[in-house]
Amino acid sequence: MRSVAVTLLFILLxxxxxxxxxxxxxxxxxxxxxxxxxSQYDEALRHYxxxxxxGARDPRLFANMGNAAYKGGKIGIAVWSxxxxxxxxxxxxxxxxxxxxAIAHTMDETPPSMDLLVTKIWKGLAGxxxxxxxxxxxxxxxxxxxxxxxxxxxxxxxxxxxxxAVWACVALGLMILxxxxxxxxxxxxYFYTTSGVLLDHEIQVRSTPDDIGPVVFTIHEGIEFEIxxxxxxxxxxxxxxGYAGWIPTSxxxxxxx
Amino acid sequence: xxxxxxxxxxxxxxxxAAFAAGQVNITLSSENNAVEAGQPFNLNVQVDAGGLRSLxxxxxxxxxxxxxxxxxxxxxSFQLINGRMSVAxxxxxxxxxxxxxxxxxxxxxxxxxxxxYSSNTVTxxxxxxxxxxxxxxxxxxxxxxxxxxxxxGKKPLFIRAIIDPTETVVGGQVIASYYFYTRxxxxxxxxxxxxxxxxxxxxxxxxxxxxDFQTVVMDGMQYKAALVKRVALFPVNSGKLTVGSLAxxxxxxxxxRRDQFxxxxxxxxxxxxxxxxxxxxxxxxxxxxxxxxxxxxxxSGFAGAVGSFQLGVALDQNAxxxxxxxxxxxxxxxxxxxxxxxxxxxxxxxxxxxxxxSSNEEINAGFKEVLGKKTFEIILxxxxxxxxxxxxxxxxxxxxxxxxxxxxxxxxxxxxxxxQAVQSAKEPRVISKEAxxxxxxxxxxxRPDAQKLRMNGSPWFVHSLSWIFALLGPLAVIISAIHxxxxxxxxxxxxxxxxxxxxxAIKNAKKRLALAAKSIQADDAGxxxxxxESLMEYIADKSDRNAAGxxxxxxxxxxxDLGAGQRESEDMQAVLDECSGVRFGGKSLSREQRHELLxxxxxxxxxxxxxxxxxxxx
Numbered sequence: 001m002r003s004v005a006v007t008l009l010f011i012l013l014x015x016x017x018x019x020x021x022x023x024x025x026x027x028x029x030x031x032x033x034x035x036x037x038x039s040q041y042d043e044a045l046r047h048y049x050x051x052x053x054x055g056a057r058d059p060r061l062f063a064n065m066g067n068a069a070y071k072g073g074k075i076g077i078a079v080w081s082x083x084x085x086x087x088x089x090x091x092x093x094x095x096x097x098x099x100x101x102a103i104a105h106t107m108d109e110t111p112p113s114m115d116l117l118v119t120k121i122w123k124g125l126a127g128x129x130x131x132x133x134x135x136x137x138x139x140x141x142x143x144x145x146x147x148x149x150x151x152x153x154x155x156x157x158x159x160x161x162x163x164x165a166v167w168a169c170v171a172l173g174l175m176i177l178x179x180x181x182x183x184x185x186x187x188x189x190y191f192y193t194t195s196g197v198l199l200d201h202e203i204q205v206r207s208t209p210d211d212i213g214p215v216v217f218t219i220h221e222g223i224e225f226e227i228x229x230x231x232x233x234x235x236x237x238x239x240x241x242g243y244a245g246w247i248p249t250s251x252x253x254x255x256x257x
Numbered sequence: 258x259x260x261x262x263x264x265x266x267x268x269x270x271x272x273x274a275a276f277a278a279g280q281v282n283i284t285l286s287s288e289n290n291a292v293e294a295g296q297p298f299n300l301n302v303q304v305d306a307g308g309l310r311s312l313x314x315x316x317x318x319x320x321x322x323x324x325x326x327x328x329x330x331x332x333x334s335f336q337l338i339n340g341r342m343s344v345a346x347x348x349x350x351x352x353x354x355x356x357x358x359x360x361x362x363x364x365x366x367x368x369x370x371x372x373x374y375s376s377n378t379v380t381x382x383x384x385x386x387x388x389x390x391x392x393x394x395x396x397x398x399x400x401x402x403x404x405x406x407x408x409x410g411k412k413p414l415f416i417r418a419i420i421d422p423t424e425t426v427v428g429g430q431v432i433a434s435y436y437f438y439t440r441x442x443x444x445x446x447x448x449x450x451x452x453x454x455x456x457x458x459x460x461x462x463x464x465x466x467x468x469d470f471q472t473v474v475m476d477g478m479q480y481k482a483a484l485v486k487r488v489a490l491f492p493v494n495s496g497k498l499t500v501g502s503l504a505x506x507x508x509x510x511x512x513x514r515r516d517q518f519x520x521x522x523x524x525x526x527x528x529x530x531x532x533x534x535x536x537x538x539x540x541x542x543x544x545x546x547x548x549x550x551x552x553x554x555x556x557s558g559f560a561g562a563v564g565s566f567q568l569g570v571a572l573d574q575n576a577x578x579x580x581x582x583x584x585x586x587x588x589x590x591x592x593x594x595x596x597x598x599x600x601x602x603x604x605x606x607x608x609x610x611x612x613x614x615s616s617n618e619e620i621n622a623g624f625k626e627v628l629g630k631k632t633f634e635i636i637l638x639x640x641x642x643x644x645x646x647x648x649x650x651x652x653x654x655x656x657x658x659x660x661x662x663x664x665x666x667x668x669x670x671x672x673x674x675x676x677q678a679v680q681s682a683k684e685p686r687v688i689s690k691e692a693x694x695x696x697x698x699x700x701x702x703x704r705p706d707a708q709k710l711r712m713n714g715s716p717w718f719v720h721s722l723s724w725i726f727a728l729l730g731p732l733a734v735i736i737s738a739i740h741x742x743x744x745x746x747x748x749x750x751x752x753x754x755x756x757x758x759x760x761x762a763i764k765n766a767k768k769r770l771a772l773a774a775k776s777i778q779a780d781d782a783g784x785x786x787x788x789x790e791s792l793m794e795y796i797a798d799k800s801d802r803n804a805a806g807x808x809x810x811x812x813x814x815x816x817x818d819l820g821a822g823q824r825e826s827e828d829m830q831a832v833l834d835e836c837s838g839v840r841f842g843g844k845s846l847s848r849e850q851r852h853e854l855l856x857x858x859x860x861x862x863x864x865x866x867x868x869x870x871x872x873x874x875x
Contacts, residue, residue: 030706055713060704067703088711094701101700108615135718139727146730153737187718204560204599207493214427214493214550215561218599 025056032064041072057256059089063098070102076199076221077253078102083197083224084256090127106222108239125182131190134183141179145172194227196237196252205245209234216245227254281306283315285363285376293384297353299472302365302376304346315348315367315376322356322383351472351479354383414439414507416485416540418452420500424546428563429657430593430626431457431490431545435503437468438480444508449537452501456547457490458594460620460627489627491563491594495549504539550655554662558602562654564593568601568665570650572672579639579676587633587650589665595620595629601652608641608674639674647672755801762798766862769794774855781839781846788858789836792829795862799869809833816865820872825864832858 032047048065062085069077082099089095115123129137151165201221206213209231219225219239229236230249237252238244281304288299302315319325354360363378419434433454437446446468468483485503492498550563569588577583587601596618605611620629639645648669656663717723747754769791776787790804797804800815807815812833816826835854838844846854 025710025712026707029710033703033706036703051710056710057713058707058710060707061710064703067700070700098700130716132716132718135716139723142727143730146734149734150737153734153741190716215599216493216597218560 025051025054025061028054029056029058029061029064032068036064036068036071039071041068044068045072045074045077057088059085059092059095061085062088062256063092063095066095066098066102070098070105074199075102075105076197079106079222079224080197080199080253080255083195087256088130090130102222107220108223122182122185126186126189129186131186134179134186138176138179138183141172141176145169145176148172195255196225196227196235197255198223198225198247198252200251203247203251205237205243205247207245209236209246211248213246217243219247224255225252227252281367281369281372281374283365283367283374283376285317285365285379287362287379287381289381291382291384292354294354294357297351297472297474298381300350300352300362300379302348302350304348304367304374306346306369313367313369315365317348317350317365318363319352320360320362322358323352323354323360323362323381325350325352349472351474354381357383359383413441414443414509414536414538416503416505416538418500418503418540418543420543420545422545423543424548425492426548426563426655426657427492427495427550428561428594428597428655429492429547430564431492431500432462432487432626433490433500433543434487435485435540436482437485437505438473438475438482439507440478440480441509446508447506449504449506450502450539452486452503452540454488454490454498454501456494456496456498457492457500458597460489460491460594460596462489462627463487489594490545491597492545492547495547498545498547500543500545502540502542504537507536507538509534509536551662556653556662556664558651559653559655559662560599562589562593562598562652563657564591564595564654565656565658565663566591566593566598566652566654566665568650568652568667570648570667570670572647572670575671576673576675577639579642579674582636582638583672585635585637585647585670587635588630589633589652590630592626592628593654594627595631598631598652598654600633600635601650603635603648603650605637605647606645608639608643608645609647609672610638610640611635637672639672642674642676645672645674646670758798758801762795763862763866765798766791766795770855770859770862773858777848777851777855781844781851784851785836785839785846785854788855789833789840792833792836792858792862796829799865809837819865820869821865822868825861825868828857828861828864832861 028047028051032044032051035041035044035047045065045068048061048068051061052065062081066078066081066085069075069081079099079102082095082102085095086092086099148165148168152162152169155162155165198219198221202218203220204215204218207216208214217239223239225237225239227235227237228244231246233249234246235249235252236244236246283305284303286301286303288301292298300317302317304315317325352362359380359382361378361380363376365376367374415438417436417438419436421432421434423431425431433452435452463484464486465484468485470481470483473480473482485505490500550561566589569590571586573584573586574581585603587603589595589598589601600616603611616631616633618629618631620627637647646669648667650667650669652665654663654665655661747757770788773784773788773791776784793804793807796802796812796815797807799819802815809830813826813830816829817823821829832854835857839846
């Protein structure tokens with residue numbers, strides 16, 4: 001009984017502290033909005049960054065932070081903000097538009113997609129739902145499938161309810177079969193891949209994790225890349241064209257999953 | 258068999274007819290009309306004869322200054338056309354010119370059944386050292402001269418990797434060529450493993466689908482050789498880097514034994530060769546020593562370009578108004594790894610801002626090196642009026658052939674800008690194609706104030722508890738299915754059901770006796786009824802009977818059948834008799850007597866269980 005009371009107390013404390021942090025982050029966010037309205041973009045961005053540092057991970061915050069960064073000429077932070085916002089709210093049209101707008105103003109052009117139709121469909125689907133939504137739908141279908149299976153087990157053969165349960169089982173089984181692949185890929189991406197956006201104006205990507213190795217290619221502010229390895233103060237990155245090399249970890253920011 | 262005889266008769270008949278016709282043609286040809294002195298070349302003598310199974314070797318008259326090297330190689334082919342068989346014999350003579358000059362070679366002669374046949378003559382020019390042979394028509398698939406220096410170890414077939422150079426600097430071009438050499442007949446070649454080049458950027462130069470064989474002499478032996486693969490390698494790290502080996506699987510044909518020859522189908526040309534033996538061959542890996550680029554003389558702005566390059570620049574407009582984007586095109590052309598060239602250095606006057614930069618490459622992977630050009634398009638936006646300077650544009654690079662740093666440079670360009678200066682440098686930038694389409698638009702406006710923001714927290718699926726919860730459903734299905742399956746199995750197996758009921762009898766009896774103990778406070782009839790029913794239920798479970806059908810007089814026999822001892826059976830009977838006496842005989846019991854009766858009942862059940870088990874154990 002005592003342990004239950006202690007646990008409840010901890011939960012209450014956690015909730016209240018989280019609530020308080022949420023309110024203080026909201027205050028910074030609202031202050032940022034006022035500064036933005038007054039065209040003080042750098043100051044607004046500072047307040048939004050403060051809310052982010054306080055732990056806020058709200059699509060609204062990322063949307064406004066991206067706007068302030070863009071208006072302040074910080075294209076890298078703008079791309080990072082919009083992309084992070086889209087990771088939380090992939091169907092947010094305003095975020096999507098602003099992200100496209102910011103990307104169009106970066107220096108490095110992304111090569112046109114040469115994907116197969118299947119890959120295009122998959123990318124479209126993957127970009128439409130978050131990993132939580134994929135996993136949630138998967139579990140919901142699994143739950144319904146289990147209920148249908150229990151009905152089959154416990155109902156008498158030939159009854160109407162059993163027939164319905166069998167058909168439901170087939171349909172739900174197919175659904176789970178189809179859905180499990182993108183869910184697995186999305187969860188793999190969540191757990192095992194890291195993407196980043198370059199914040200420095202220009203960086204020379206080198207073939208070794210130091211600042212004296214041969215330059216392989218040059219990238220510019222706002223480019224997105226996959227981070228495949230970290231070694232000391234350097235990260236091994238791969239850009240959409242497939243080129244790879246090392247850059248300092250201080251030059252980019254990881255996209256919030 | 259009959260068909261065979263007819264076929265042989267037909268062949269003999271045709272052969273006789275052809276021989277009778279006396280058709281023997283002899284032709285001499287040279288692979289090259291002009292070759293350098295000391296460079297071996299081939300002369301082919303082809304003898305066509307109808308109706309002959311074999312032909313003698315032709316003689317070739319060589320002038321002074323032309324010498325025969327090696328043993329001539331021969332090939333023979335048979336054809337049956339319109340019932341007439343013809344034999345074609347080709348002899349390959351490898352010769353070499355020692356002195357420059359024009360030589361008439363031939364004729365070749367052959368003697369067939371007493372008649373001598375002569376060929377034409379050919380004229381070949383032997384060139385002195387430094388002289389170039391007449392340009393050949395463009396034939397990109399024809400490789401250069403195949404190396405013939407010693408190295409094969411007189412093996413019948415092998416692969417050789419020629420790396421040029423084996424010492425270079427980081428980013429320098431290294432050409433790796435893989436040649437296949439054979440002096441046996443090879444039926445088919447398949448790539449077994451492609452070479453790997455760790456530490457190199459690779460550019461494919463040649464990978465011919467059909468091998469173009471040339472004849473070379475190595476260690477006094479004549480080989481047929483062809484280029485299999487050629488790549489340009491650009492090392493990205495210094496140190497000793499390995500150029501991997503290439504492996505081929507060759508099907509080596511063997512000449513048929515004499516006793517096998519006559520058993521063959523004369524119409525099946527493939528049967529003239531025995532099935533090939535599969536042989537795997539691989540080249541040796543080669544180490545390339547890669548030195549770091551020198552620090553001495555390294556120009557500022559050097560970004561790793563290695564090769565030999567030229568610069569070309571142009572502006573798409575030379576006169577514009579303020580804030581109008583202009584495109585500066587910088588073309589870097591030359592040999593080396595063009596893909597790795599970073600953008601050239603473009604100094605700009607204060608009134609010009611540099612925005613977007615894009616580049617594209619055109620690589621011409623020639624047969625011996627990588628040539629190409631990389632075009633940079635830089636968007637410049639002038640923000641002040643006047644004659645603004647763009648440049649001088651420079652590209653520092655390291656020339657590995659000269660062994661020094663070079664700065665390619667072009668003179669500055671002038672951009673005439675009219676109009677009024679732009680105040681802010683933070684105007685929306687119009688730089689790329691997408692951005693031009695978005696011109697006139699702006700970001701969608703910010704979101705309104707919020708009472709509370711969503712805080713940092715891992716998504717629900719990160720917690721293992723959520724997945725454990727998710728597994729509850731499948732677990733319930735599995736347990737349910739097992740339970741159902743077990744129940745169905747029991748229902749169909751009466752013996753198992755009976756055994757189950759008997760094994761559960763003591764457990765149920767304990768429950769019922771505990772119920773009787775609770776009713777010890779009730780009246781005598783109530784207590785004894787529950788007690789006697791508990792005991793009867795126990796006996797019914799044990800003997801797999803219906804409790805309602807049990808008669809007290811049969812109890813002793815039933816218990817005896819179950820294997821209970823006589824004393825335990827009597828104890829049980831005594832308890833049941835006592836209960837009947839109270840229920841139907843009007844006998845009354847004190848509280849202590851009820852406890853004693855309950856204790857007797859429990860002891861009787863335990864006693865029966867023990868005696869039944871003991872008997873079953875025996």
